[in-house]
Structures are given as structure tokens and as C-alpha cells.
Amino acid sequence: MAAKRSRKATPAKRARARTDVHRALRDHVVALLRTGHAHLGFEDVVADWPAALRGAKPPGQPFTPWRILEHIRISQWDIVEFTKSAKHVSPEWPSGYWPDTDAPGDDAVWDRSVAHVERDLRAMAKLVADPKTDLFARIPHGTGQTILREALVLADHNSYHLGQLLLLKRLLGIHRESGPRTPS
Numbered sequence: 192m193a194a195k196r197s198r199k200a201t202p203a204k205r206a207r208a209r210t211d212v213h214r215a216l217r218d219h220v221v222a223l224l225r226t227g228h229a230h231l232g233f234e235d236v237v238a239d240w241p242a243a244l245r246g247a248k249p250p251g252q253p254f255t256p257w258r259i260l261e262h263i264r265i266s267q268w269d270i271v272e273f274t275k276s277a278k279h280v281s282p283e284w285p286s287g288y289w290p291d292t293d294a295p296g297d298d299a300v301w302d303r304s305v306a307h308v309e310r311d312l313r314a315m316a317k318l319v320a321d322p323k324t325d326l327f328a329r330i331p332h333g334t335g336q337t338i339l340r341e342a343l344v345l346a347d348h349n350s351y352h353l354g355q356l357l358l359l360k361r362l363l364g365i366h367r368e369s370g371p372r373t374p375s
Contacts, residue, residue, distance in 0.1 A: 211322040221316045223346045236353045237305055241365060245301055246294020249362035256359050261290040263352050264308045267345055271311045274341045277332035315342055
């Protein structure tokens with residue numbers, strides 16, 4: 192599991208909290224995006240996935256780890272880019288949100304997908320954490336969406352599919368139970 196950063200409030204953090212009436216909400220949403228609160232975070236779920244099993248499909252399961260990872264990456268990228276840019280064009284639904292293959296071409300393709308998911312998670316967390324971001328304002332090029340809504344949709348979507356990946360890890364016999372999680 193990734194090392195936890197100190198939660199000790201520095202004078203700068205306390206000053207920001209006093210000037211940003213939504214600081215607590217921002218902090219909770221950022222933590223949800225990064226660590227998952229009540230479930231394992233992205234980093235923990237994809238860690239140590241054997242290359243030989245990235246395209247494996249256990250009996251009775253519709254997806255491989257690769258297909259779910261890529262679906263997370265594409266969907267998350269779409270949410271982040273939609274949130275940031277009126278010029279963004281979403282992929283065709285549903286075909287544009289899933290890879291064409293059950294397995295990555297090689298380790299570099301898997302690693303690149305993982306890195307893109309992590310990059311887009313950081314981008315959304317940065318946007319939410321910025322006190323200049325109005326979490327409640329409608330996104331001008333949207334149909335009523337707000338940045339808060341998009342961040343929560345992203346976290347919810349990832350949570351669902353991280354659960355699927357964890358199930359696949361268990362069915363493939365590669366999940367290692369860690370010690371009990373302490374509540375945040």
C-alpha cells in the first residue's frame with residue numbers, strides 16, 4: 192500500500208482553510224479520488240499484476256483486467272477533458288470507451304495506461320483542490336454538470352470498476368489480503 196502523507200495542518204493549510212469556505216469539501220473529494228476511503232485505491236488494486244494475467248478472463252467473467260483498466264482510463268480521461276475544455280469531443284458510446292483487445296500488447300502498454308489513469312486522477316484532484324475552482328458552477332459547455340458532480344462521477348465510476356478488478360484478482364488467485372484498513 193502506498194505510504195500515507197502526514198495529515199498535520201501547516202500554517203499555510205490552516206490559512207487556506209479559513210479563506211476557502213469549501214475547503215473541507217475539497218479535501219474530502221480529493222481524498223476520495225486519491226485513496227478511495229472505504230475501498231482500495233487505484234494504486235493498490237493495480238499493483239503487482241502479473242503480465243501473464245493481464246489478459247486473463249476467469250470463467251463466467253465478461254472482462255479481462257486489461258479491458259477494465261483501459262475502460263477506466265478512457266472514461267476518466269473523457270470526464271477530466273470534458274470538465275476542462277469545451278473543445279473536447281467524447282468517444283462514441285459505448286464502443287469508444289472499451290479497448291478492442293482483451294490483453295495489452297506488452298508491459299509498456301499496460302504501464303502507459305496505468306500512468307495515464309494516475310495522471311488524470313491528479314489533474315481532477317488538482318482542479319477540485321484549487322480554491323479558485325467553483326465546484327458548484329455549471330460547466331459552461333455542459334448540460335447542467337458541475338465540477339463537483341464530475342469529480343464524484345469519476346470517483347464513483349472508478350470505485351465500481353476497481354471492485355471488478357479486485358474480484359478478478361481474487362478469481363485469478365493473485366490477491367493478497369493486507370492488514371485491516373484504518374478509517375480516514
